[in-house]
Amino acid sequence: IAAAALAALVFAWRKREQHRVFALSLQGGAIGILLLTVFAAFKLYGLLDAGPAFALSVLLVAGAGVLAVLQDAKALAVFALLAGFLAPIWLSTGSGNHVALFSYYAVLNLAIAGVAWWKSWRVLNVLGFVFTFGIGALWGAFDYRAEKFETTEPFLLLFFAIYLAIPLLHARRQPEGRRGLVEGCLMFGTPLVAFSLQAGLLAGDGLPLAFNALGLAAIYALLAAWLRRREGYGALTPMYALLAVGFATL
Numbered sequence: 001i002a003a004a005a006l007a008a009l010v011f012a013w014r015k016r017e018q019h020r021v022f023a024l025s026l027q028g029g030a031i032g033i034l035l036l037t038v039f040a041a042f043k044l045y046g047l048l049d050a051g052p053a054f055a056l057s058v059l060l061v062a063g064a065g066v067l068a069v070l071q072d073a074k075a076l077a078v079f080a081l082l083a084g085f086l087a088p089i090w091l092s093t094g095s096g097n098h099v100a101l102f103s104y105y106a107v108l109n110l111a112i113a114g115v116a117w118w119k120s121w122r123v124l125n126v127l128g129f130v131f132t133f134g135i136g137a138l139w140g141a142f143d144y145r146a147e148k149f150e151t152t153e154p155f156l157l158l159f160f161a162i163y164l165a166i167p168l169l170h171a172r173r174q175p176e177g178r179r180g181l182v183e184g185c186l187m188f189g190t191p192l193v194a195f196s197l198q199a200g201l202l203a204g205d206g207l208p209l210a211f212n213a214l215g216l217a218a219i220y221a222l223l224a225a226w227l228r229r230r231e232g233y234g235a236l237t238p239m240y241a242l243l244a245v246g247f248a249t250l
Contacts, residue, residue, distance in 0.1 A: 005033040016071060024073050031064045035083055039090055050093050057087040058104075065111060074121050081124055084108050085131040098139060098148065102155040105132055109162045116169040125166050129186055132159055133193045140200055149201055156201065160194040164219075171236060187239050191216055191247070217248035 012026035035057060042053035064080035067073070085108065088101055112128040115121065136159070144152065167186050195216065202209050224240035227233040 002034060002037045005030045005037070009034075013067075020071075024071065024076055027067060028064075028076055028079050031060055032079070032083075034060050035087075042091060050091065054087070054091050057083075057091060061087060062111075065115070069115060069118060072119070074119075074123065077115065077119075077121060077124055078127065081108075081112070081127055081131075085128075085135070096143060098143065099151050101139070102136070102152075105135070106155060106158055109159060113162050113166055113169065116166050120170055122170065125163075125170065126185060129163055129189065132163075133197070137193075137197060140197060144201070146203065153201060156194060156197055160190060163190040163194075167236075171233060187236075188243070191220070191243055195247075213247045213250045217244045217246075220244035220247065 008026055009030040012023045012030060015026075016023040038048065038053050038056045038060070041047040042050065048056075061080050061084040064076060064083065068077035068080055085105070088104055109128055109132055112124060116125060136156070140152075163186055195212065198212055199209055202212075220240045221244035224237050224244055227237045227240065
């Protein structure tokens with residue numbers, strides 16, 4: 001089955017110029033079959049251990065992402081992203097290793113940021129945001145303990161930084177007159193969700209949380225001041241200024 005899927009993938013790649021829609025559909029289907037084959041070999045029949053199965057899944061997801069960027073195929077990129085976020089769930093062994101999970105999601109989100117540098121694919125950014133913080137929040141609600149703070153906090157800061165940067169990358173890709181038309185859910189959702197999760201990690205400890213709010217206010221004030229001096233980012237400046245004032249007030 002894997003050999004047939006690989007043959008279909010090669011055939012679809014060779015037909016990408018003459019029959020684009022057919023070729024992209026076949027590429028997505030072939031990669032999906034390969035992912036299902038890896039899943040079956042690991043979960044159903046025990047032919048693969050967890051490590052090789054996960055490595056193969058990552059390789060397939062990365063390959064789908066590369067194919068999407070090379071062919072400017074947004075739908076294929078969305079498929080790769082969904083498969084990438086779901087892979088650790090369907091290949092889970094129940095070990096509960098949150099460092100490995102969040103390290104993998106960090107790589108996936110850095111890939112999203114890389115795509116945002118080249119492509120203005122809003123849906124990809126929004127899906128990455130929803131899956132990253134949604135799965136993170138679910139893990140926090142069911143599995144977080146105070147002793148895990150030191151191994152969890154760096155990932156929260158990293159994910160915040162990535163989704164702070166993505167709207168700026170998106171705005172950079174827009175024509176001069178359209179800069180600032182970015183995803184409102186990332187502009188305002190990122191600090192609000194990240195701050196709420198930070199409050200959960202700190203378990204209501206008021207003073208550190210207050211300094212976190214002050215730090216966010218400083219970050220957004222600096223961004224507002226920096227963008228104010230750059231042409232074409234006028235729509236972003238008041239948004240960052242509003243966030244700065246809001247967190248300083250909080």
